Amino acid sequence: MNRINNFKNIKLKDLEQKLEIDGYAIIDDFLTQQQIEKLTEVYYSGIPKDLSNKPFMYTTASSNLAYKKKVALAIRDNCRNQINSLFPEYRLAYALFVNKKPQRKDSELKVHQDWSIVDESLFKAYYVWCPLTDVDENNGCLQVIKGSHRLRRFVEGGSTDIDSHYIRIMKNYLISLPMKAGQALIFNQRLLHGSFPNMSEKERIATNLAIISPNSTLIYLYPDNPVSPTQFEVFEVEDDFFENFVFASKEMGRELFRPENRESSTTIKYEHPLFTKREILETLSDNPSNTDSILIRNIKITVDIFVLNIEEQLFNLKGIIKQLLKYIGIK
Numbered sequence: 001m002n003r004i005n006n007f008k009n010i011k012l013k014d015l016e017q018k019l020e021i022d023g024y025a026i027i028d029d030f031l032t033q034q035q036i037e038k039l040t041e042v043y044y045s046g047i048p049k050d051l052s053n054k055p056f057m058y059t060t061a062s063s064n065l066a067y068k069k070k071v072a073l074a075i076r077d078n079c080r081n082q083i084n085s086l087f088p089e090y091r092l093a094y095a096l097f098v099n100k101k102p103q104r105k106d107s108e109l110k111v112h113q114d115w116s117i118v119d120e121s122l123f124k125a126y127y128v129w130c131p132l133t134d135v136d137e138n139n140g141c142l143q144v145i146k147g148s149h150r151l152r153r154f155v156e157g158g159s160t161d162i163d164s165h166y167i168r169i170m171k172n173y174l175i176s177l178p179m180k181a182g183q184a185l186i187f188n189q190r191l192l193h194g195s196f197p198n199m200s201e202k203e204r205i206a207t208n209l210a211i212i213s214p215n216s217t218l219i220y221l222y223p224d225n226p227v228s229p230t231q232f233e234v235f236e237v238e239d240d241f242f243e244n245f246v247f248a249s250k251e252m253g254r255e256l257f258r259p260e261n262r263e264s265s266t267t268i269k270y271e272h273p274l275f276t277k278r279e280i281l282e283t284l285s286d287n288p289s290n291t292d293s294i295l296i297r298n299i300k301i302t303v304d305i306f307v308l309n310i311e312e313q314l315f316n317l318k319g320i321i322k323q324l325l326k327y328i329g330i331k
């Protein structure tokens with residue numbers, strides 16, 4: 001498991017290496033018990049109406065700017081020392097609570113990639129995610145696809161589910177991450193991740209903090225079309241932009257707001273990328289803990305692709321048989 005010690009004992013080289021290879025690392029004792037209690041109190045201090053009924057909610061989506069700001073300041077204040085010692089020079093950008101209501105199957109978050117928040121050809125961004133209660137597969141722990149940050153980007157702007165075709169290809173790299181309250185999961189912003197529904201009796205509350213590498217500028221990508229964008233306007237924004245801006249309304253669903261009174265710095269064209277099974281499997285298996293020779297690795301990938309193809313054919317066949325049975329009135 002990709003756990004490392006208390007942040008005070010961590011060797012930065014080890015942390016960097018884990019993040020480079022796997023795309024994530026778990027740090028023990030990141031928040032103290034006192035900080036956990038304090039942050040829980042902040043979360044409950046006036047949850048805005050536009051969030052209170054959501055099975056899965058993130059506080060940046062609220063239109064209550066005062067609450068968003070209060071929450072973000074408290075999270076940054078309680079993480080600053082740890083981040084400064086682990087990532088000297090990184091900036092603490094926006095911060096939010098992410099919450100799952102109890103016993104809600106629809107609080108599941110499908111595996112997805114979050115949108116770009118810095119120019120990734122030059123800079124890095126990580127999320128620091130800390131549960132305020134212990135989490136496991138029953139109450140909404142995270143799942144990640146190990147090494148997936150090394151793939152080409154799946155989505156540019158607007159976080160998008162990775163469809164089941166791709167998940168089937170990557171299934172051997174999909175890992176559940178049960179965690180203790182106060183541990184921190186640090187993950188590359190490109191890493192594919194999701195979370196289980198919360199089927200427990202209690203709310204699952206977690207903090208999330210975006211940190212960005214020195215000299216980078218936070219960006220907000222505004223799509224020309226919310227469902228199938230062909231280009232994005234790039235807005236260079238302040239580090240706390242998402243706390244001060246109402247970027248989507250409840251009624252608009254996936255649609256986002258264009259910031260008023262601001263000029264975009266550039267426009268980027270976008271085409272949803274397609275991946276072959278081989279490209280995905282080659283990238284994910286290419287890591288230093290894999291000691292197989294090139295030949296053995298290639299054979300394993302070829303066998304995996306063969307099995308995946310058969311599974312796909314069987315899946316399609318099952319669909320056809322179901323339709324046929326329905327047609328002749330048996331089912």
Ligand SMILES: O=C(O)CCC(=O)C(=O)O
Nearest residue numbers: 098109114193194195206
């Ligand atoms: O809190 C969670 O369950 C996952 C949050 C997250 O990673 C996201 O919103 O992309």
